[in-house]
Amino acid sequence: MEPLQPLQNFLPQVWFFILGLFLFLYVLLDGFDLGVGILSLTASSEERRSILMTSLGNVWDANETWLILMGGSLFGAFPLAYATILNALYIPAVIMVVGLILRAVSFEFRENADNKLVWNIAFGVGSFLAALGQGFALGSVFEGITVDADGHFAGGVWDWLTWRSVIVSLTLIQAYVLVGSTYLILKTSGELQATHYKTATIATWTTLAGAVFITVSTPLLSDNARELLFSVPMVYIFGTIPVLGVLLVFLLLRSLKRREENTPIIWTFLLFSLSFIGLGFIIFPNIIPPSVTIYQAAASPSSLVFMLTFIGFLIPIVLAYNVYNYIVFRGKVIGATYE
Amino acid sequence: MTEFLADTTTLSRIQFAITAIFHMLWPVLTTGMAIYLIIIEGLWLKTRNLDYYRHARFWSRLYVLNFGIGVASGLPMAFQFGLNWAPFSESVGDFFGTVLGFEGTMAFMLEASFLGIMLFGWERVPPIIHFISTILVAVGANLSTFWILAANSWLQTPAGGEFVNGKFVVQDYFQAIANPFMVNSFLHMFFATLETSLFVIGGISAWYVLNKRHAEFFSKSLKVVLAVAILIAPLQIFVGHLSAEQVYHHQPAKLAAMEAQWETVPAGQPAAWSLVALPNDRAERNEWELKIPGALSYLLELKPTLDQPVRGLKSWQPENRPHMVGLIYYSFRIMVAIGLFLAALMTVSAIQWVRGKLAAEVITQQTWLMRAWVFAAPLGYLAVETGWIVRCVGRQPWLVYGELRTLDAASKLPAGEVLFSLTGLTIMYVIFLGAALYFGGRIIRKGPNLELQAPLVGNQPKLGLELAQHAPDQRPAEARQ
Numbered sequence: 001m002e003p004l005q006p007l008q009n010f011l012p013q014v015w016f017f018i019l020g021l022f023l024f025l026y027v028l029l030d031g032f033d034l035g036v037g038i039l040s041l042t043a044s045s046e047e048r049r050s051i052l053m054t055s056l057g058n059v060w061d062a063n064e065t066w067l068i069l070m071g072g073s074l075f076g077a078f079p080l081a082y083a084t085i086l087n088a089l090y091i092p093a094v095i096m097v098v099g100l101i102l103r104a105v106s107f108e109f110r111e112n113a114d115n116k117l118v119w120n121i122a123f124g125v126g127s128f129l130a131a132l133g134q135g136f137a138l139g140s141v142f143e144g145i146t147v148d149a150d151g152h153f154a155g156g157v158w159d160w161l162t163w164r165s166v167i168v169s170l171t172l173i174q175a176y177v178l179v180g181s182t183y184l185i186l187k188t189s190g191e192l193q194a195t196h197y198k199t200a201t202i203a204t205w206t207t208l209a210g211a212v213f214i215t216v217s218t219p220l221l222s223d224n225a226r227e228l229l230f231s232v233p234m235v236y237i238f239g240t241i242p243v244l245g246v247l248l249v250f251l252l253l254r255s256l257k258r259r260e261e262n263t264p265i266i267w268t269f270l271l272f273s274l275s276f277i278g279l280g281f282i283i284f285p286n287i288i289p290p291s292v293t294i295y296q297a298a299a300s301p302s303s304l305v306f307m308l309t310f311i312g313f314l315i316p317i318v319l320a321y322n323v324y325n326y327i328v329f330r331g332k333v334i335g336a337t338y339e
Numbered sequence: 340m341t342e343f344l345a346d347t348t349t350l351s352r353i354q355f356a357i358t359a360i361f362h363m364l365w366p367v368l369t370t371g372m373a374i375y376l377i378i379i380e381g382l383w384l385k386t387r388n389l390d391y392y393r394h395a396r397f398w399s400r401l402y403v404l405n406f407g408i409g410v411a412s413g414l415p416m417a418f419q420f421g422l423n424w425a426p427f428s429e430s431v432g433d434f435f436g437t438v439l440g441f442e443g444t445m446a447f448m449l450e451a452s453f454l455g456i457m458l459f460g461w462e463r464v465p466p467i468i469h470f471i472s473t474i475l476v477a478v479g480a481n482l483s484t485f486w487i488l489a490a491n492s493w494l495q496t497p498a499g500g501e502f503v504n505g506k507f508v509v510q511d512y513f514q515a516i517a518n519p520f521m522v523n524s525f526l527h528m529f530f531a532t533l534e535t536s537l538f539v540i541g542g543i544s545a546w547y548v549l550n551k552r553h554a555e556f557f558s559k560s561l562k563v564v565l566a567v568a569i570l571i572a573p574l575q576i577f578v579g580h581l582s583a584e585q586v587y588h589h590q591p592a593k594l595a596a597m598e599a600q601w602e603t604v605p606a607g608q609p610a611a612w613s614l615v616a617l618p619n620d621r622a623e624r625n626e627w628e629l630k631i632p633g634a635l636s637y638l639l640e641l642k643p644t645l646d647q648p649v650r651g652l653k654s655w656q657p658e659n660r661p662h663m664v665g666l667i668y669y670s671f672r673i674m675v676a677i678g679l680f681l682a683a684l685m686t687v688s689a690i691q692w693v694r695g696k697l698a699a700e701v702i703t704q705q706t707w708l709m710r711a712w713v714f715a716a717p718l719g720y721l722a723v724e725t726g727w728i729v730r731c732v733g734r735q736p737w738l739v740y741g742e743l744r745t746l747d748a749a750s751k752l753p754a755g756e757v758l759f760s761l762t763g764l765t766i767m768y769v770i771f772l773g774a775a776l777y778f779g780g781r782i783i784r785k786g787p788n789l790e791l792q793a794p795l796v797g798n799q800p801k802l803g804l805e806l807a808q809h810a811p812d813q814r815p816a817e818a819r820q
Contacts, residue, residue: 059455061406062452065451071443072444075439075440076437082428082432083750086422090752093422101411102411112781306512310444321449
């Protein structure tokens, strides 16, 4: 087995990275999708809401699919983590799934309904629930998942619900609202765009407040995280992240103030990337925080290689046609159509 | 009676059954309809007859409604393995998870990404790119069928490795994917989705003809459907027969349940085929039965007497054989009867077509034939559902046939948690089914837009050149997708 050792370390790392990529794309893309959904609750007229919905029409399916990709790949690459995490997060996962179902069907039913009110509300509430469930899942990552010696879930039904996970969840919702707002700035014009400059600014501040709380509380409340954060060389990385974060928030607020159209979403995407990298460093090499590593939870090397051969080969292709989709539908939305 | 409310495994099984039964209703239609949309768009590009373009636009409205609900109702399926069947996920994740990962990346993403262009891209991309997008949507949908059926077939005939300490170790992935059940199962399902969609499209077309609404327009779609169904309906019966033979060889206990056969028929004897019966699980016999002597021997081996014995249910210990024999027995018969009925309907329609009775001017006179098509519209769904009941209830008590019991594969969750999700999902699914039927009915009643003109590609202004105020949509309601 000795010559295989580097491979056995390397493959789980590759898959950790791929899953991270899928999750990141999901959070970014369905993030703006869910954000627009939550914002649709605030839309003042049916016409405005139509524009919001139209801006999502061609992308929401594909955006949501990143989650399915993530789920499927986690199942294949780290079966233990898939089983344990979903067991631990049963209720948040169900809330998320129910939310995603609600919003997806409301989206289609709304198109055909005369009385759109019910489906409008269901769409907004569904988006909110999906984000809420995901927020609690993220909160549990910070809290940690209680497992026994075999890595099976050994905690309680309500472990995911703590005052800290509530704050994490609210922060994630704010972040989705932020990226949703910047997406709408890009896709709309006139009064509607003006509204979303406002929502973007508010969401920037609320997200920042949540982020500061998470950044400060993580080392204070978690022993593992403290050890990791203050060890060399990690301390430099973790020191840099907040500095860059503040810089990006400054750039974002400035672009919003200057009424720039394309840059707010770029700064927001960079902020998401930065938080994501920070999160990745805190979790790695675990896959079920705080104790089960990717090496313990990984599928057999042959499985990982087999999956990598096909999925790895497809990732660039999948990315390419997703980009193509965005290019085809670039430009502003006017009424219930594209300009 | 209420004991099951405290039994997590039973609740998880009910939840899986309900999510699967509801979810199935939508992809079954979209997977087959995607192929129909290729044909109709191909006809439009070839003939430049605007009617075909209008057909493509009209049916894609039903397509998107079904696709959206299909995605939504499928989400619990994707997560349920981990949520409710964690020991299963862990035990067979190396293979089963890999296949589901493939389904997501290869198949589902393809379908979801090109769907946007297929639905909204008529005015934005050149016709050939649009046509390719339609093809890719169909390829994605059918690749999904392939991977899901590969995974499910593996549960029926696990191959390509072995169980070591309760964990499945894969030795040969290709062998595991190409397990003994895979080819016929995929083909059977592929034809099932196509056949279901064809008869839904045909049934709706016939409904318009019956009501003398756009009879000429819909005689076109009916003929396209008929042309494809002539190939599919008999093939499906043939593949179905091969599938039953496979069950006979690989899962004799399931075959015994499908036939409500309690006693073993030894080799060298003729076996009777049961036409109707009243199976009694507890008494281990049929209360009442109508049999055709010798027919089963012909069905299984094309011979008056059997080479292999047909084992009866009693030859297995009660804990090793499927329960709910009546459900399996009648599900199987319903599925077969529908398959035969659809083939017969197709044959009669083909004869009428050859006799010129389906020509646009006279088709409205075919009242009974059109009524039969309307009647046939929901039958494909029923056949698919009953078929899956035979397949998966018949596999019990095994989750992975002969290797992992359903009882050992369920998560040890508090029953209340599963009850919470089961209740929530069931209520939602019932509401959505009602809403889907309602809105589907509305699209149908409203009918196609026969004023729709050919798409003009590239007549839009470039992006972001002007800060337009949001102008109200002035296109006809049909065009607003």
